[in-house]
Amino acid sequence: MSEFDTLVQDAQAFCATLATNNNKGWWDANKATYDAKLKRPALALLEAMTAPLKEVTGHDATPKLFRPYRDVRFSKDKTPYQTHLHMMWSLDAGGRQDPVIFFGIDIDSVTFGGGVVSFDKEVLADWRKMIDLDGDRIGTILGTAEAQGFGYYGEALKRVPPPFPKNHPQAEHLKRKGLVLTRPLASSGPLTDRITAGVGDLVPVLKMLDSVL
Numbered sequence: 001m002s003e004f005d006t007l008v009q010d011a012q013a014f015c016a017t018l019a020t021n022n023n024k025g026w027w028d029a030n031k032a033t034y035d036a037k038l039k040r041p042a043l044a045l046l047e048a049m050t051a052p053l054k055e056v057t058g059h060d061a062t063p064k065l066f067r068p069y070r071d072v073r074f075s076k077d078k079t080p081y082q083t084h085l086h087m088m089w090s091l092d093a094g095g096r097q098d099p100v101i102f103f104g105i106d107i108d109s110v111t112f113g114g115g116v117v118s119f120d121k122e123v124l125a126d127w128r129k130m131i132d133l134d135g136d137r138i139g140t141i142l143g144t145a146e147a148q149g150f151g152y153y154g155e156a157l158k159r160v161p162p163p164f165p166k167n168h169p170q171a172e173h174l175k176r177k178g179l180v181l182t183r184p185l186a187s188s189g190p191l192t193d194r195i196t197a198g199v200g201d202l203v204p205v206l207k208m209l210d211s212v213l
Helices: 007-019 024-048 050-057 121-133 135-147 191-210
Strands: 060-065 084-092 100-106 109-116 179-184
Touching: 007 024, 007 084, 007 100, 024 050, 024 060, 024 084, 024 191, 050 060, 050 084, 050 191, 100 191, 109 191, 121 135, 135 191, 179 191
Parallel strands: none
Antiparallel strands: 060 084, 084 100, 100 109, 109 179
16 A cells, blocks of 8 residues: 555545635644645655656656645735645656646546646747648647547637648647646546556657657
8 A cells, every 4th residue: 555545535635625714724723634644645656656657758757746835926816725736747858848747636636637838939939830840740649639538728829820821720739839738537546557547648749749849
């Protein structure tokens, strides 16, 4: 039995209660529970996944656990704590940007995904050139991912950027300023196996990104 076997259930229960008690007093009284049942198991999961992710993606994976504290400076929502548990692994692809693998536990969902949230300026220009020159291949790779249940994360432009025509066959992909695909995690089996298998389905997309990053 691993330290993170009950992480999903524990995180969802904790976050559901936090959602109705999102204040410093409750947090201070329950932070020890967060540390013991969420933070510590999450860090163990992050570390346990570095080797499997390297094996399936071919890249070293650097883990990161996101902080539970919200940045409320520019938000109308002033509740201080996140009601989810999110983490990621940065993949060292040796390029200009590192793609990442995400894993998130929300109150009523468990998801994973991967890609680049926002392309740097030069990478974005090269990404669009690649779509223009090799759109059929890219469309096939992304279409396969969609058929496997992946969806796109993040906002896209409303119009096709110049100099590409608005009726370009890959117009929707040209509008994207980054590329992240997400999917619900399978519900049965060891957590590490489920994440590894899911990321395995993303490998063609990650390899495609390697060619432009």
